[in-house]
Amino acid sequence: MDKMVFKGDIVFTSIKDKLEIYEDSYLIVENGKVVKISKVLEESYKDYPLKDYTKKLIIPGFVDLHLHAPQYPNRGLGLDKELIPWLETYTFPEEEKYYDLEYSRKVFTRLIKDLWSVGTTRSVVFASIHKESTKLLMDLFIESGLGAYVGKVNMDRNTKKELTEDTATSILETEEILIEYKDKSELVKPIITPRFAPTCTEGLLEALGSLAIKHKAPVQSHLNENTSEVIWVKELFPASKNYASVYDDFNLFGQTKTIMAHCIYNTDEEIELMAENGVYAAHCPYSNYNLSSGIMPVKKFLDMGVPVGLASDISGGNSLSMMSIIAGAIQASKMKWLETNKELAPLTFSEGFYLATKGGGSFFGKVGSFEEDYDFDALVIDDSSLSDIKELTIEERLQKFIYIGDDRNIIARYVKGRKIEKPF
Amino acid sequence: MDKMVFKGDIVFTSIKDKLEIYEDSYLIVENGKVVKISKVLEESYKDYPLKDYTKKLIIPGFVDLHLHAPQYPNRGLGLDKELIPWLETYTFPEEEKYYDLEYSRKVFTRLIKDLWSVGTTRSVVFASIHKESTKLLMDLFIESGLGAYVGKVNMDRNTKKELTEDTATSILETEEILIEYKDKSELVKPIITPRFAPTCTEGLLEALGSLAIKHKAPVQSHLNENTSEVIWVKELFPASKNYASVYDDFNLFGQTKTIMAHCIYNTDEEIELMAENGVYAAHCPYSNYNLSSGIMPVKKFLDMGVPVGLASDISGGNSLSMMSIIAGAIQASKMKWLETNKELAPLTFSEGFYLATKGGGSFFGKVGSFEEDYDFDALVIDDSSLSDIKELTIEERLQKFIYIGDDRNIIARYVKGRKIEKPF
Numbered sequence: 001m002d003k004m005v006f007k008g009d010i011v012f013t014s015i016k017d018k019l020e021i022y023e024d025s026y027l028i029v030e031n032g033k034v035v036k037i038s039k040v041l042e043e044s045y046k047d048y049p050l051k052d053y054t055k056k057l058i059i060p061g062f063v064d065l066h067l068h069a070p071q072y073p074n075r076g077l078g079l080d081k082e083l084i085p086w087l088e089t090y091t092f093p094e095e096e097k098y099y100d101l102e103y104s105r106k107v108f109t110r111l112i113k114d115l116w117s118v119g120t121t122r123s124v125v126f127a128s129i130h131k132e133s134t135k136l137l138m139d140l141f142i143e144s145g146l147g148a149y150v151g152k153v154n155m156d157r158n159t160k161k162e163l164t165e166d167t168a169t170s171i172l173e174t175e176e177i178l179i180e181y182k183d184k185s186e187l188v189k190p191i192i193t194p195r196f197a198p199t200c201t202e203g204l205l206e207a208l209g210s211l212a213i214k215h216k217a218p219v220q221s222h223l224n225e226n227t228s229e230v231i232w233v234k235e236l237f238p239a240s241k242n243y244a245s246v247y248d249d250f251n252l253f254g255q256t257k258t259i260m261a262h263c264i265y266n267t268d269e270e271i272e273l274m275a276e277n278g279v280y281a282a283h284c285p286y287s288n289y290n291l292s293s294g295i296m297p298v299k300k301f302l303d304m305g306v307p308v309g310l311a312s313d314i315s316g317g318n319s320l321s322m323m324s325i326i327a328g329a330i331q332a333s334k335m336k337w338l339e340t341n342k343e344l345a346p347l348t349f350s351e352g353f354y355l356a357t358k359g360g361g362s363f364f365g366k367v368g369s370f371e372e373d374y375d376f377d378a379l380v381i382d383d384s385s386l387s388d389i390k391e392l393t394i395e396e397r398l399q400k401f402i403y404i405g406d407d408r409n410i411i412a413r414y415v416k417g418r419k420i421e422k423p424f
Numbered sequence: 425m426d427k428m429v430f431k432g433d434i435v436f437t438s439i440k441d442k443l444e445i446y447e448d449s450y451l452i453v454e455n456g457k458v459v460k461i462s463k464v465l466e467e468s469y470k471d472y473p474l475k476d477y478t479k480k481l482i483i484p485g486f487v488d489l490h491l492h493a494p495q496y497p498n499r500g501l502g503l504d505k506e507l508i509p510w511l512e513t514y515t516f517p518e519e520e521k522y523y524d525l526e527y528s529r530k531v532f533t534r535l536i537k538d539l540w541s542v543g544t545t546r547s548v549v550f551a552s553i554h555k556e557s558t559k560l561l562m563d564l565f566i567e568s569g570l571g572a573y574v575g576k577v578n579m580d581r582n583t584k585k586e587l588t589e590d591t592a593t594s595i596l597e598t599e600e601i602l603i604e605y606k607d608k609s610e611l612v613k614p615i616i617t618p619r620f621a622p623t624c625t626e627g628l629l630e631a632l633g634s635l636a637i638k639h640k641a642p643v644q645s646h647l648n649e650n651t652s653e654v655i656w657v658k659e660l661f662p663a664s665k666n667y668a669s670v671y672d673d674f675n676l677f678g679q680t681k682t683i684m685a686h687c688i689y690n691t692d693e694e695i696e697l698m699a700e701n702g703v704y705a706a707h708c709p710y711s712n713y714n715l716s717s718g719i720m721p722v723k724k725f726l727d728m729g730v731p732v733g734l735a736s737d738i739s740g741g742n743s744l745s746m747m748s749i750i751a752g753a754i755q756a757s758k759m760k761w762l763e764t765n766k767e768l769a770p771l772t773f774s775e776g777f778y779l780a781t782k783g784g785g786s787f788f789g790k791v792g793s794f795e796e797d798y799d800f801d802a803l804v805i806d807d808s809s810l811s812d813i814k815e816l817t818i819e820e821r822l823q824k825f826i827y828i829g830d831d832r833n834i835i836a837r838y839v840k841g842r843k844i845e846k847p848f
Contacts, residue, residue, distance in 0.1 A: 073813040076827030077820055107813055289755035292770060294762055318827040327742065331713035335759060338718055346716060389497040389531055396501055403500030403742040
């Protein structure tokens with residue numbers, strides 16, 4: 001387990017602008033971390049166990065920076081409404097069910113199996129308001145061997161009665177999970193998860209910000225997804241400068257590491273604040289299509305220095321596959337390019353790939369790349385069924401896999417050097 | 425073969441606004457055509473052979489109204505350019521290869537196998553300029569049992585030297601195919617295929633229009649895909665009123681049944697002309713994303729009475745699956761809705777499904793629906809892997825299949841009542 005050599009066609013990105021390609025090379029792993037990549041296997045590594053994936057692509061595992069586990073049964077359903085009515089009509093009624101641990105287990109095992117299938121080795125996940133169900137989700141992730149941040153959702157207003165928490169209980173339960181799961185697993189960690197500003201009172205947000213700082217715990221929420229939501233937040237928080245500063249005012253915006261999903265309608269000021277505070281943007285192109293939200297100007301965020309990753313946003317998004325989400329993000333950026341009169345350049349292929357690997361992976365630490373000392377999270381891709389007509393370069397093979405491949409092409413998954421078998 | 429009963433959960437659209445759903449019902453087929461659907465199997469049909477697909481969905485086969493067979497090796501590649509440089513850099517160099525019949529066979533058998541896989545039972549296809557390769561493609565479609573219109577491409581200017589036809593030869597070879605394949609197969613027919621206005625001289629267009637009328641042959645081409653292309657056409661055809669009327673002036677715009685791919689930048693006048701002449705629009709959402717072309721206002725075409733179908737446009741498009749193209753078309757229409765200040769309503773789910781079945785199918789005649797006397801082109805969908813968490817309605821099951829299913833869910837394919845096995 002602690003020393004290994006992988007042989008194959010190795011591809012990753014250390015910067016977004018360029019793929020690093022090592023054809024038919026050796027990647028040395030020690031204690032779950034990348035030591036080096038070399039064209040010739042050096043003498044000192046010749047006694048390491050060799051995993052021979054010759055002619056296969058070896059790429060970093062995918063990172064999904066935003067998805068809702070309890071919405072999984074709704075994947076592909078209920079996509080005829082915008083955000084707020086969608087929440088009320090389809091989503092809250094589903095999320096209500098997770099007091100039921102048997103149902104929770106059924107859904108979560110299925111979700112985790114499917115994440116494994118599509119090669120998502122790390123994800124950042126919303127659970128529901130239910131404490132026990134949230135813990136179950138974390139335990140199941142631990143059992144699977146995949147990496148995840150999982151957050152119990154906090155909501156104490158503006159939702160169904162059944163999902164409206166008592167503020168004090170919400171805070172207590174959140175802290176209980178933070179303490180219980182802080183060191184339970186190296187790969188699965190808790191994250192503070194106010195659903196979004198409209199469903200949280202100021203008192204709740206304030207307490208969650210304090211918990212974040214007290215426990216050095218990360219934070220996730222939603223920001224500027226839909227124009228009606230943006231107006232609503234302005235009405236609910238008249239004292240805050242803008243939507244981003246609602247979170248910032250309560251220490252939930254980069255005071256500890258933070259992800260904000262969507263960020264379609266950010267003002268320049270809000271983007272700047274994200275850059276300054278190091279707040280991640282989770283770009284969810286399919287969800288933003290499905291709920292008629294709009295297209296996030298990803299390139300602008302990258303240009304202004306905001307860390308960005310990609311996300312499925314199940315079940316606003318329908319696709320769980322980061323391959324198709326990379327393609328979707330590049331496609332959406334081309335429409336944004338037209339919309340901005342060709343000012344905001346479209347994402348390149350390497351940028352798309354970077355966002356789904358190192359871009360989101362950096363939220364987890366040294367994850368999403370094969371640079372020295374990075375966790376060896378990897379997928380082995382047998383693309384022979386995609387590349388059997390004409391000779392292709394390694395870059396073209398990767399591009400074919402991303403644009404037209406699927407889980408059938410993924411023949412092995414590793415997290416921190418450990419091979420992960422199909423869970424459950 | 426000529427009498428059959430199918431049992432299952434039957435779904436189709438006769439009008440775009442509503443799914444027709446027959447739960448656990450019987451569909452009677454005689455001589456390849458739908459006779460009726462009933463909840464209870466009537467006495468007179470009880471001795472017909474029964475295909476029992478209980479609990480499975482039975483839906484019309486998908487129709488792909490526009491794709492380029494010789495571009496298949498490029499699927500998922502070369503998506504970093506707009507139309508004209510994309511043609512020059514990636515597409516023409518690939519299309520040049522089809523003088524080679526061995527390479528043609530390798531590509532076309534793969535394409536047809538994959539069309540079979542994803543449940544596309546009828547397609548309208550561009551071949552290349554090469555006569556023999558075009559004939560081979562038609563023969564392979566005939567062998568497969570799938571339905572298709574296949575066109576030898578005509579180009580006599582503004583392309584690579586190797587792809588520039590002598591005008592007279594281009595016309596002669598086109599007519600040769602029209603005659604040879606007119607009655608060779610009931611399911612595979614020739615179609616006249618000027619690539620697009622810029623690569624055709626007026627002499628060529630005029631002759632092709634005459635051939636269309638002489639042989640009552642259908643026509644396909646491209647229209648208003650990219651803003652630079654539109655400007656170029658204006659320069660090349662100063663005498664024509666607009667891009668659409670270039671084709672119309674030469675009897676290539678509905679004088680016989682006609683499909684125009686893309687139609688993103690049509691003026692109202694051009695849309696009206698399509699409606700008047702009954703010219704089909706083939707909407708190719710993924711291609712239009714990939715080549716940064718823009719988003720077609722599909723709803724406007726529907727509202728103005730233009731017949732519309734969906735298409736993969738391989739290899740400008742990356743996805744061959746009409747399921748994902750339905751989802752893509754609905755998603756794109758939502759962005760168009762935002763872009764038009766919420767004036768042009770997004771496509772509904774039933775509209776998307778209609779476009780990929782009866783919408784495009786009507787180009788083939790009574791195809792794409794299960795109304796009486798329609799060809800029984802059908803897919804049998806085992807969606808049990810998609811619907812195993814909670815109870816779903818039949819409409820929800822279909823929606824899940826479209827949004828998150830794939831070829832693994834398709835367990836049988838029929839064309840005109842005949843079961844089609846995996847070809848080659």
